[in-house]
Amino acid sequence: MSDCREHDGAIQELRKVIERQRRELEMHRSELAQTNAGLLALHTEVERQRQRSAFLDEVSRTVSASLLGREVAEALVRLVQREGVASSAAVWILGEDHRLTREPRNGTVPGQDVKRVLTTRRPVAAPGRMLVPLAVGPNLLGVLELRRGEPGFAEDDLAFATAVAARAAVGLRNANEYERERELAERLQLAMLPTLEHPDDLRLSARYLPAARGVNVGGDWYDAFTRADGSTVLTVGDVTGHGVDAAVIMGKLQNALRAYAAEGHGPAETLRLTHHLLRGWRSPLLATAVVIDLDVRTGRIRWANAGHLPVLVAGHEGAVRPLDEPSAPLMGVPFDFEIREYDTLLRPGETILLYTDGLVERRGLSIDTGLDRLSGVFRSAATLGPDEAGDRILGEMLGADEHDDDVCLLLCRWATPA
Incomplete structure (x- = not known):
């Protein structure tokens, strides 16, 4: 009789061990699934950041390929549209006479949002539209306007658009300086x-x-x-x-x-x-x-x-x-x-x-x-x-x-x- 009771106790104890190990196994499986999901999300984010970094490098190369401000703006618009950064884009160039010129040109006049960015030097963001200043140090050169259909822009897209604008502004500034030097040299040459x-x-x-x-x-x-x-x-x-x-x-x-x-x-x-x-x-x-x-x-x-x-x-x-x-x-x-x-x-x-x-x-x-x-x-x-x-x-x-x-x-x- 005592042997039976001892045998039943051992079985109960074994069942408890098995149940405890099963729960631990389930817990480890859940943790592994969460880890895998985290790693996948991390990999996705790393790849996304790599693609954005590569795109910024491409922006630098693109805006450095021309010495004309209008060509720089047109090349930037083509690039952001081709790579899906925006479904449509425009660059508002601020001239030395403080007049705004849109590239590509389509007869559109600058709206209040464009003027607000120029006045405040701060970006304007909405779900389907972002405007960021094109500036190099104290020099304000214009505004980059990006538009995208549904689902629109995410919260971190504004920081990315600001980085794009910073790279583009350097190329636009260089083009403006080249054009000014060219005009000065030409006038000097003709005068002599x-x-x-x-x-x-x-x-x-x-x-x-x-x-x-x-x-x-x-x-x-x-x-x-x-x-x-x-x-x-x-x-x-x-x-x-x-x-x-x-x-x-x-x-x-x-x-x-x-x-x-x-x-x-x-x-x-x-x-x-x-x-x-x-x-x-x-x-x-x-x-x-x-x-x-x-x-x-x-x-x-x-x-x-x-x-x-x-x-x-x-x-x-x-x-x-x-x-x-x-x-x-x-x-x-x-x-x-x-x-x-x-x-x-x-x-x-x-x-x-x-x-x-x-x-x-x-x-x-x-x-x-x-x-x-x-x-x-x-x-x-x-x-x-x-x-x-x-x-x-x-x-x-x-x-x-x-x-x-x-x-x-x-x-x-x-x-x-x-």
Whole structure:
């Protein structure tokens, strides 16, 4: 009897152990499920943050790809819509005149929410719409507007939109600074280019076109003047680099070269003196130039070239010949060198063409290809007057494409001996 009671007690105790272990197992299973759910949520959040970080990097790359404020804004709008950050977007750009321009443009005027963001510099958020300021430090550049359909934006989307706006504002500020520097360099460049004299028996025409894109403005020049002895000096040059610094160096070199030539120095000596002057300025910029001394009584020309492209001469019969004798190095290099001087004779009616590399250099094409093409265009334009020929050359060489560099050309036709 006692054995049975002991046996039943042992069974009861075993059942309690089994039940306790079952409960512990269920508890561990529940904890494991919660852990797995937490890990999955953590993984999802990490992936979400990784994608957002990658998107912010893409914003930085996108807004750095252009030097025009409007293009920066348009690229940003396309990016946020393509990646699903917003179903629609707009950038309100604040101009220097404090007027707002919407990109992309659709005729919409800024609402009170846009003006409130500009006034308070604080974002405005609603379930389906967010507006955040575009600012870099104290500089307020505009407003980024984002819209999204149902279910709209979440609470943490505002912080993300603010980060997007911060990256975009840097690109927009850089574009604005580039545009201001480009405008200043262009105005400075144009102010320093000379008005051409028109001596007897010569017909002159010059053209200058600033770069259509970026800050590649400044550095190209042309000049033509008559010396006291009656000869005419023609020059075209190009300072390496661009922007305001290049435009300033260009103006100083142009004036120095004119002064040396006006004193009676020949082309080679003029370039040599200018080279030493540029070296003395301790400027990192170099320069190319070609100088021609034309005797209008005989048609004899003397020329020297320091690193510049060859001058072209064309006649009415259609022949084009380059003055491509060996040139000296660029002016401003840190060593002395010999500059050789050459001479030849013009025939009545022949036209001289001087130009800068923006006319012939193109990405993906060799310089020889550009020179051959220019020779062909010059050949067909040689029967026109210098003004018409200049327009024809620019039109056919540049076309409707936006050129990335300054372009200078100078045409001189010798009519008849005096």
